[in-house]
Amino acid sequence: MTLLEEETRHSLMIEGNIVSKQELRKIIGEGVASRHSAQEVLAYFEAAVSAYELAFQQYKENDFQLTKPFVRQVHALMFRGVDHFAYEPGAWRNGPIKIAQARVEAPPHHKVEKLIESLVKTANQSAANPIRKAAVFHSIFEQIHPFPDGNGRVGRILLNYILIAHGLPNIAIKGLETEKNEYFSALESSDAYVSEVLRGVKRWTRAQNKPFVGLENLICKNLAISLDTVICTRFVDSGSVLQPLDEVAKHIKMSYQSLRTACSQKKVISMKIGGRLLTHPVLLKKPTT
Numbered sequence: 001m002t003l004l005e006e007e008t009r010h011s012l013m014i015e016g017n018i019v020s021k022q023e024l025r026k027i028i029g030e031g032v033a034s035r036h037s038a039q040e041v042l043a044y045f046e047a048a049v050s051a052y053e054l055a056f057q058q059y060k061e062n063d064f065q066l067t068k069p070f071v072r073q074v075h076a077l078m079f080r081g082v083d084h085f086a087y088e089p090g091a092w093r094n095g096p097i098k099i100a101q102a103r104v105e106a107p108p109h110h111k112v113e114k115l116i117e118s119l120v121k122t123a124n125q126s127a128a129n130p131i132r133k134a135a136v137f138h139s140i141f142e143q144i145h146p147f148p149d150g151n152g153r154v155g156r157i158l159l160n161y162i163l164i165a166h167g168l169p170n171i172a173i174k175g176l177e178t179e180k181n182e183y184f185s186a187l188e189s190s191d192a193y194v195s196e197v198l199r200g201v202k203r204w205t206r207a208q209n210k211p212f213v214g215l216e217n218l219i220c221k222n223l224a225i226s227l228d229t230v231i232c233t234r235f236v237d238s239g240s241v242l243q244p245l246d247e248v249a250k251h252i253k254m255s256y257q258s259l260r261t262a263c264s265q266k267k268v269i270s271m272k273i274g275g276r277l278l279t280h281p282v283l284l285k286k287p288t289t
Ligand SMILES: Nc1ncnc2c1ncn2[C@@H]1O[C@H](COP(=O)(O)OP(=O)(O)OP(=O)(O)O)[C@@H](O)[C@H]1O
Pocket: 014, 015, 098, 099, 100, 101, 102, 103, 104, 139, 142, 143, 147, 148, 149, 150, 151, 152, 153, 154, 155, 184, 187, 188, 191
């Protein structure tokens, strides 16, 4: 799967929309979807493609910029062609909202527009490193919960937008149970701080590392996975064949288990294809040391 397909599958999984890799490829390949859940998959993918093209353009021009209309546009694209969407695509919520599984309360709807305005302005002016910027932006965006639905998905696209606009690859925050819980607790650990930011008690540019460190670490972990995929794909594109881990282990006279551990410790560059980890002897960085 490409990075973008992987991201789409997991972002939808976090939201509870589970599609197999085969199904996802078919939906994206055909570019049409009849079922509601498939329409959401296609719309997410297309919204991400369009947002990341712009982000990459900004990276090339060294001109990172998020705007309020752009945030609304991502939401509109996210629901383009999605039947039965009960709201106006791209429109802010017009009433209170509960953030699923969170204890913190989202601010009242009449504050949404101003809060988003201030969030994008601060993001544009911030000199924070891109991982910090993406983590803080995402945490604040999620607590504002500006739309009646789709806040998780739009927020994850905007997180990746920030990474790409700063020259990094997009990440797929995993929707599998353990990783999803890790993501939710990372957001929860910044809830109290973000509440104060939203009430105007604190400014996020002065944020200490602590409230956001969980989400920053999660971004870093997933960036390492994305970079492995970028490297492996480039390797395959230039004509080399990746090999299953057990074969490589035999080749270098190492136990399969040790090599697997080395992969998870990021001492070896590898990529999962068809449920199997693949690598190549050339990609090994002395896993035993
Ligand atoms: N403690 C928390 N604080 C802030 N945001 C959180 C917290 N826990 C989860 N979230 C965010 O809220 C999202 C889920 O909330 P909810 O289901 O209300 O969103 P939504 O508007 O339906 O978005 P989507 O339809 O994309 O899931 C998660 O995907 C996550 O991004």
